[in-house]
Each structure stands twice: as C-alpha cells, then as structure tokens.
Amino acid sequence: MNSLLRFLEKYYFIILFLLLEGFSVWLLADHNFYQKASFGNLTRGATSIIDYQLSSIDKYLHLKQTNIELMVENVSIRNEIAKLKNKLDVNKSSCNDSIGGVKFTYSTARVVNNSINKQNNYLTLNVGSNEGIKREMGVISKDGIVGIVASVSNNFSTVISLLNTSLKVSAKHRRSGSFGSLYWDGINYREMILSEIPQHVNLAQGDTIVTSGYSSIFPPDIPLGTIEEFALKDGSFYVVKVKLLSDFKRIDNVYVIKSHQAAERNLIENQKQNE
Amino acid sequence: MSKQLTRYAVTFIVLFALQVLILNNIRLGGYINPYIYILFIMLLPFEIPGWLLLILGFLTGLTMDAFAGTLGMHSSATLFIAFLRPYILSNISTHESAEKKGNPTLSTKDVGWFIKYTLLIVIAHHFILFYLEAFSFTHFFSTFLRVILSSIMTAFFIIISQFFVIRN
Numbered sequence: 001m002n003s004l005l006r007f008l009e010k011y012y013f014i015i016l017f018l019l020l021e022g023f024s025v026w027l028l029a030d031h032n033f034y035q036k037a038s039f040g041n042l043t044r045g046a047t048s049i050i051d052y053q054l055s056s057i058d059k060y061l062h063l064k065q066t067n068i069e070l071m072v073e074n075v076s077i078r079n080e081i082a083k084l085k086n087k088l089d090v091n092k093s094s095c096n097d098s099i100g101g102v103k104f105t106y107s108t109a110r111v112v113n114n115s116i117n118k119q120n121n122y123l124t125l126n127v128g129s130n131e132g133i134k135r136e137m138g139v140i141s142k143d144g145i146v147g148i149v150a151s152v153s154n155n156f157s158t159v160i161s162l163l164n165t166s167l168k169v170s171a172k173h174r175r176s177g178s179f180g181s182l183y184w185d186g187i188n189y190r191e192m193i194l195s196e197i198p199q200h201v202n203l204a205q206g207d208t209i210v211t212s213g214y215s216s217i218f219p220p221d222i223p224l225g226t227i228e229e230f231a232l233k234d235g236s237f238y239v240v241k242v243k244l245l246s247d248f249k250r251i252d253n254v255y256v257i258k259s260h261q262a263a264e265r266n267l268i269e270n271q272k273q274n275e
Numbered sequence: 276m277s278k279q280l281t282r283y284a285v286t287f288i289v290l291f292a293l294q295v296l297i298l299n300n301i302r303l304g305g306y307i308n309p310y311i312y313i314l315f316i317m318l319l320p321f322e323i324p325g326w327l328l329l330i331l332g333f334l335t336g337l338t339m340d341a342f343a344g345t346l347g348m349h350s351s352a353t354l355f356i357a358f359l360r361p362y363i364l365s366n367i368s369t370h371e372s373a374e375k376k377g378n379p380t381l382s383t384k385d386v387g388w389f390i391k392y393t394l395l396i397v398i399a400h401h402f403i404l405f406y407l408e409a410f411s412f413t414h415f416f417s418t419f420l421r422v423i424l425s426s427i428m429t430a431f432f433i434i435i436s437q438f439f440v441i442r443n
Contacts, residue, residue: 020350020354
C-alpha cells in the first residue's frame with residue numbers, strides 16, 4: 001500500500017496526463033462522426049483477425065451439427081428435384097400421370113458398418129423399418145450408387161454393397177446411351193466392370209458411365225464413374241473397366257431411395273413373364 | 276493571489292475572444308489556422324503544481340472544443356502541451372534558466388528564449404491537433420504542411436502579442 005502511494009506520488013503527473021488524454025480521445029472518438037468511423041475501422045481491423053480465428057474454432061466444434069443440417073437440406077433438395085423431374089417428364093409426354101406423385105423420394109442414413117476387402121461386401125445403415133426402409137430399396141451417396149437394401153430390422157438395415165460380386169446393376173454409356181451391366185470383379189475397390197456394350201459403340205477413355213434407369217430401384221442418369229480402359233471380348237462386346245467416382249473406403253452419409261412406382265412396375269413386368 | 280487570479284481570468288477571456296471572434300474566421304486556403312489560445316497555458320507561472328497545470332490544460336482545450344464543436348480534439352492537444360511544458364521549460368538552455376520564478380513571458384526572459392519556447396509548444400500542439408483532425412497518416416504531407424504553416428502563423432501572433440502587452 002505504501003509503495004503504491006509512493007508510486008502514485010512519483011508518477012501522478014504522467015498518470016493524470018494519461019487519464020485526461022484517454023478521456024479526451026474517448027470524447028473525440030465518441031462525439032465526432034468522422035473520428036468515430038476511423039476509430040471503428042482501426043479497432044475492427046485489429047479485432048477481426050482474432051474474431052476470425054475464434055469463429056473458425058467455433059465452426060470446427062459445430063461441424064457435426066452443420067453436417068446434419070446439410071444432410072437434411074440435401075434431402076429436401078433431392079426430393080424437390082425428383083418432384084420437378086417428374087413434372088418435366090409429365091409435361092414432355094403431355095399426358096396425365098395417374099399417380100401424380102413423385103417417382104422417387106430420398107431419405108438420409110449413415111453408414112455404421114462397412115467393408116471393402118471381401119468378395120461379397122455389405123454395409124449396415126442406421127435406419128430400419130421404423131424409418132420406412134424396405135428390402136430392395138436403392139442406396140446412393142453423392143458420388144453414385146452404394147448398393148441395394150438386402151434386409152431390414154427395426155432400426156438397422158444391411159445393404160448389398162456395389163462391391164459385391166453377386167450384384168449387377170444396369171448402367172449405360174452416357175454419350176451413346178447404350179447400356180450394359182455393371183459388376184465388380186472383386187479385385188480393386190475403385191474399379192468395376194461394365195460388360196455387354198456392343199462393338200459398334202464408340203467408346204473413349206474418360207467417358208462417363210451413369211445409371212440406366214431400366215431398373216425400378218435407381219433413378220436414371222446418376223453418374224457412377226468414368227471409363228478407364230476397354231477391350232473387345234469374344235468379338236462382339238466390349239468389356240469396360242470403369243473407375244468409380246465414389247470411394248467406398250470413406251463412405252459415410254448416404255441416401256436411401258424410395259421408388260413409388262416399383263410395386264406397380266414389378267407387378268406388370270411379372271405378369272408379362274408369367275404369360 | 277486574487278489579483279493574479281483575476282489577471283489569468285482576464286487573459287483567458289481576452290485570448291478566447293480573439294480566437295473565437297477573429298482567428299477562427301480566418302481560413303487562409305485551409306492550410307493556415309492559427310490557434311493563439313494556447314498562450315494561456317504558456318503564460319501560467321513556473322511554480323504551478325502539475326495537477327493544476329494538466330487540469331487547466333484540459334479545461335482550456337475543452338472550452339475551445341465547445342466553441343469549435345470538436346469535442347476532445349483541442350483538449351487532447353492542449354493537454355499534451357500542458358504535459359510537455361515542464362520538460363520543455365527545464366530543457367531550454369539559457370543563462371537565465373536557473374531562475375524559475377514568475378511567468379515564462381517575454382518580459383521576464385530574453386527574446387531568443389521565448390521564441391524557442393513558443394515554437395516548441397506551438398508545434399507540439401499543432402502536430403497533435405491537426406493529425407487528430409485528419410485522424411490518419413494517409414495524407415501525411417498535406418497535414419504536415421498545415422502543421423508547419425499554422426505553427427508559424429500562431430507563433431507569429433503569440434510573439435507579436437507579447438510586444439503588445441509589454442508596451443502597455
């Protein structure tokens with residue numbers, strides 16, 4: 001206390017000066033418009049750096065929440081797209097769709113179990129029959145097809161991965177429109193085989209392979225991968241090696257596709273076969 | 276004591292009358308704005324206690340601000356010269372500087388000493404004032420020109436006023 005008093009006694013002149021000067025500058029900055037604006041700019045410049053760092057930390061901590069929000073938003077956008085596409089189709093054919101609804105709706109799911117190193121790989125999703133998931137629904141990610149739902153429990157469902165040598169999906173060469181079946185040969189998890197492309201089709205390296213839409217499970221024109229190399233096999237068909245867009249090792253958020261017309265379509269297709 | 280107080284009060288009023296009524300209305304090309312009201316700070320006696328010097332400096336500036344509508348600008352600059360004054364007074368070398376009684380005026384000191392004293396105080400004041408007014412260093416040289424030209428003008432008026440006072 002004594003030393004504090006001595007300090008004040010010794011430096012009171014400077015301290016009083018600084019106090020009054022500080023008060024003056026405050027008056028200046030607070031009551032004069034131009035100086036106020038300049039002072040604001042000056043302090044903002046200094047604090048914005050700190051603010052930026054703080055907000056980036058904050059963003060990181062909220063990544064999970066942000067991801068969920070984005071997923072929800074994505075789903076609603078996808079549903080919107082499906083609706084609009086359907087409208088477009090209806091307009092094109094200029095006839096009334098008796099169902100009038102959308103062909104496909106999407107819902108989100110997370111992969112809780114996954115494998116890529118077996119010949120027959122499966123994934124497990126955190127959604128089940130409680131969420132309206134049924135067998136034979138399609139599963140896609142933002143980079144293409146993931147697989148088809150194989151079995152469903154109340155809260156989980158298993159999905160036959162595209163990386164399963166027993167699964168074949170219909171795919172087409174986007175530029176020419178000719179289709180074939182896409183399957184995994186069990187070798188490289190980034191590559192698949194597209195077979196049955198006829199010899200006359202003009203293929204090129206880097207061409208995009210998309211879903212054909214011939215099955216009722218997946219909507220058409222989902223990009224799957226690009227042509228890596230191709231060769232003629234048995235004279236009349238190409239065997240095409242396709243580089244997948246999606247990395248199954250890192251698959252996390254997926255969308256389950258509900259096809260509203262699948263039942264109707266299967267019914268009529270089966271009728272034909274039975275005749 | 277009361278006689279001295281009256282003298283300072285009169286000095287204060289006269290200086291501010293001069294400043295507000297005449298000099299504030301002189302704007303030579305926007306570069307020359309003389310401020311002679313700071314003579315009040317310069318003329319305060321040698322023996323004045325530090326706290327009183329600072330407070331008087333602040334209040335003088337605040338009065339000027341009230342007239343000019345620039346709250347804080349003149350008070351910052353005037354407070355600054357009040358703060359500098361003791362250091363300037365003790366550092367200006369002169370054969371008479373040993374004697375620190377009375378007022379630092381032209382009548383008690385020689386002309387060279389007073390001019391030096393005036394210039395130091397005036398330049399310090401105007402430097403702070405004009406840069407606070409501009410509130411940036413972006414137009415450093417044009418502001419600097421205003422500081423120099425206005426300082427010369429203010430110093431001129433202050434020294435002239437001293438001869439005027441002596442003659443009376």
